[in-house]
Structures are given as structure tokens and as C-alpha cells.
Amino acid sequence: MKEYLYLSILGMIGAGGFAILFRLPWKRMGYVLVGAWITCLLQLILESYMESSFSGTMLATVFAVWFSEIVARTKRLPATVLLTPMLVPLVPGGSLFYTMQAMLQGDWNAMQESGMATLQVGFGIAFGSLLAIAVVRLVTHARLS
Amino acid sequence: MIYGEEATALALDMGRELACCGADVQRVEDSMTRILRRYGAQETEVFCIGSLLLCAAVWLDGSRTTQMRCIKHTEYDLARLEALNALSRDICTEPLNLHTARNRLTSLRTPTYQKSFTPYVGAAIAVFAFTLYFGGTLLDSGVAVVFGFLLQWLNAHMRQQSSALMRTVLSAVIIGLMIGICQYLIPSLQADRVMIGAIMLMVPGLMISGSIRDLIHGDLIAGSLKLIQSVLTAGALAIGLAWAAAWVQKLV
Numbered sequence: 256m257k258e259y260l261y262l263s264i265l266g267m268i269g270a271g272g273f274a275i276l277f278r279l280p281w282k283r284m285g286y287v288l289v290g291a292w293i294t295c296l297l298q299l300i301l302e303s304y305m306e307s308s309f310s311g312t313m314l315a316t317v318f319a320v321w322f323s324e325i326v327a328r329t330k331r332l333p334a335t336v337l338l339t340p341m342l343v344p345l346v347p348g349g350s351l352f353y354t355m356q357a358m359l360q361g362d363w364n365a366m367q368e369s370g371m372a373t374l375q376v377g378f379g380i381a382f383g384s385l386l387a388i389a390v391v392r393l394v395t396h397a398r399l400s
Numbered sequence: 401m402i403y404g405e406e407a408t409a410l411a412l413d414m415g416r417e418l419a420c421c422g423a424d425v426q427r428v429e430d431s432m433t434r435i436l437r438r439y440g441a442q443e444t445e446v447f448c449i450g451s452l453l454l455c456a457a458v459w460l461d462g463s464r465t466t467q468m469r470c471i472k473h474t475e476y477d478l479a480r481l482e483a484l485n486a487l488s489r490d491i492c493t494e495p496l497n498l499h500t501a502r503n504r505l506t507s508l509r510t511p512t513y514q515k516s517f518t519p520y521v522g523a524a525i526a527v528f529a530f531t532l533y534f535g536g537t538l539l540d541s542g543v544a545v546v547f548g549f550l551l552q553w554l555n556a557h558m559r560q561q562s563s564a565l566m567r568t569v570l571s572a573v574i575i576g577l578m579i580g581i582c583q584y585l586i587p588s589l590q591a592d593r594v595m596i597g598a599i600m601l602m603v604p605g606l607m608i609s610g611s612i613r614d615l616i617h618g619d620l621i622a623g624s625l626k627l628i629q630s631v632l633t634a635g636a637l638a639i640g641l642a643w644a645a646a647w648v649q650k651l652v
Binding site for chain 1: 422423424427476477478479480481482485486489511512514518519521522523524525526527528529530532533534592595596599600601603605606608609610612613615616617634637638641642645
């Protein structure tokens with residue numbers, strides 16, 4: 256648990272760095288840091304508990320989307336503003352790098368393994384965000400027209 | 401008819417600015433549709449893909465307008481995205497005439513002001529944290545921060561001179577070469593951790609997730625284009641790092 260806390264704090268700091276790069280207004284930084292920390296912690300805990308990158312990432316993304324939607328509706332701002340930097344710690348940067356490295360070395364087994372890990376996390380984020388948005392729309396009856 | 405053309409142009413310009421700041425396809429299309437409806441469009445057709453916005457509307461007097469815009473460059477600017485969203489909401493909820501809305505939109509066209517050193521601070525924080533996150537030591541993180549600065553500098557100074565893909569290849573070559581040399585000089589350095597931390601600034605991870613989301617959502621063209629772009633960016637990174645690795649092996 257200690258390690259998860261340490262890693263989630265690092266993920267939160269990294270998300271803060273990206274938030275600065277993405278020109279997030281300073282007054283929104285607190286929400287992003289809290290959201291990114293919980294999202295990252297959830298992903299780490301769920302991934303090890305469920306033994307699946309896809310499920311862990313998907314559920315963490317669901318939390319991130321709901322958190323950003325709630326804050327966005329309270330503060331009247333687009334959820335994307337908070338969600339984009341919050342999702343950065345979930346991004347499969349490491350596995351994508353190892354996929355590319357394995358490809359360059361011609362190690363097809365390693366490439367397949369890390370490529371699958373990258374795709375699992377990518378699909379986890381995508382499915383999680385779509386699932387969470389669908390539930391938000393159901394609950395609020397938000398529809399166009 | 402002139403009114404319809406102006407309202408269509410306003411909706412498209414708003415959509416283009418939103419897309420340029422990093423808004424997703426659904427938000428862009430939703431904002432444009434709401435603006436057109438607010439100014440009296442009876443029927444609207446809005447279509448957004450990565451680099452193109454198309455919009456057609458039918459107005460009260462039966463006239464039809466069709467316009468398009470190209471999106472040449474996108475870069476996250478969340479402060480501007482928030483301001484544009486506020487303007488979009490004001491247009492839809494307040495009696496804001498076309499002229500006032502156009503003036504407010506024009507004032508939001510320039511990127512949010514940031515002190516010149518601020519992106520470097522952001523890059524340093526991100527690279528430092530993610531190098532540790534991916535298993536690096538404090539030494540690895542310190543070295544990665546230097547390369548984070550360098551990447552940010554390259555990104556800022558090569559923007560006008562080269563395409564995004566060439567910029568990625570060149571940055572990857574330079575970073576790969578320098579990290580290889582650093583590993584030769586400091587044997588305890590974990591080059592792969594430093595590299596992962598530093599290239600987190602260039603890895604198209606968010607784009608890959610966004611493209612899959614668009615594809616699942618049914619925006620097949622927008623999703624496919626984004627996916628191609630992210631695969632090309634990842635490929636450009638791989639090519640750059642491969643060249644660097646080959647040169648380092650010859651040099652060292």
C-alpha cells in the first residue's frame with residue numbers, strides 16, 4: 256500500500272506538470288491534483304486486485320470522468336479542462352516505449368506482450384470514459400436539441 | 401441570408417478555436433449546433449474530423465448556408481478552452497448579438513499568455529515525477545529533467561521550421577544520442593528509465609486513447625485519423641531512437 260501511495264503521489268505531481276504545459280488555469284490546479292492522485296491510486300490498487308490492466312484502468316477512468324463532471328458542473332467549466340491532465344498518469348507511456356524498443360530490436364514476443372499491455376490500457380481509458388459519460392447523460396437527461 | 405452566413409461563420413470559428421485548444425469532437429459539434437440553433441437555424445448539419453469542420457444550416461426564411469474551416473494546428477490550451485466554453489454558454493443563454501459575440505471570440509483567438517519559463521517548469525516537474533514513477537532513481541530523474549528542458553526547447557524552437565513528425569524524429573534522435581552518451585559517461589544510469597521519463601512529453605498516449613474513444617463512439621473518420629496520427633508519431637519516435645541507438649553503438 257505504501258508503494259501505491261508513493262507512486263500515486265508521483266503520478267499526481269506528473270499530472271500537475273502536464274497541467275502547467277497544457278496551460279491549465281492556476282485556480283483549477285487543486286482539483287486536477289486531487290483527481291489525478293485518487294485516479295492513479297485507484298488504478299494501481301484495482302490493477303493488482305483484479306489482475307487486469309484493462310479493468311483497473313477502466314474503473315479508474317470512470318472515477319476520473321465522474322469527478323471531473325461533478326466539479327465541472329459545480330464550477331461551470333468544460334470537464335475536458337480537468338479530465339485531460341487527470342488522465343495523464345494512466346497513459347501507457349512506459350509500455351508504448353517498450354513496444355517500440357522491442358520492435359527496433361526485432362524481439363516480436365516482447366513487442367506483442369508490451370503492445371497488448373499498451374492496447375489494454377488504451378482501451379481501458381476509452382471504454383471507461385465512454386461508459387462514465389453514458390451514465391452521466393442518463394442521470395442528467397442531457398441531450399442535444 | 402447575410403445574417404445566416406455570419407451566424408454560420410461564427411459557429412464555425414468557435415468550433416475551430418475549440419478544436420485548436422484540444423476540445424474533443426463531440427464538444428465541438430455540440431457547441432456549434434447550439435450556437436446555430438440560438439441564432440435561429442431550423443436545421444443544422446455539423447461535421448468535425450481532425451483537420452476539417454463542415455457546417456450546413458437552414459434558416460427561418462428558407463435560405464441555406466454551407467461553410468467549412470480547416471484546422472491546421474492543435475495544441476492543448478485549457479485556459480482558452482474554458483474561456484471559449486464560457487463564451488459559448490453566454491451566446492446560448494444571454495441575448496448576445498452576433499457583433500458582440502464575434503468581438504468576444506476575436507479577443508480569445510490568441511493563445512493564453514504564459515511566461516517563457518513556465519512550460520520548462522511544467523516539463524521539468526512532469527519528467528522528474530514520471531521517471532521516478534517508471535522505476536528510475538533520483539539520478540535518473542535529475543538527468544531526465546535536463547532532457548525534458550532540452551525537449552521543450554526543441555519543441556518551442558523547431559515549431560516554425562519543421563512538420564510535427566520531423567520534429568519528433570529529430571527530437572528523438574538528439575535525445576537518444578545524448579542519453580546514450582550519458583550512459584557511457586555514467587554507467588549507473590538507467591538509460592531506458594531516463595528515456596521513458598523524457599519522452600513522456602512526446603508519447604501520443606492521450607491521442608491513442610482519444611482515437612479509440614472516437615472509434616467506439618462511432619466517429620470513425622475522426623477516430624481513424626487520430627489513430628493514424630498517433631501511430632505515425634509513435635513510429636517517428638521509434639525511428640529517431642533507433643537511429644540514435646545505432647549511432648551511439650558506432651561512436652562508443
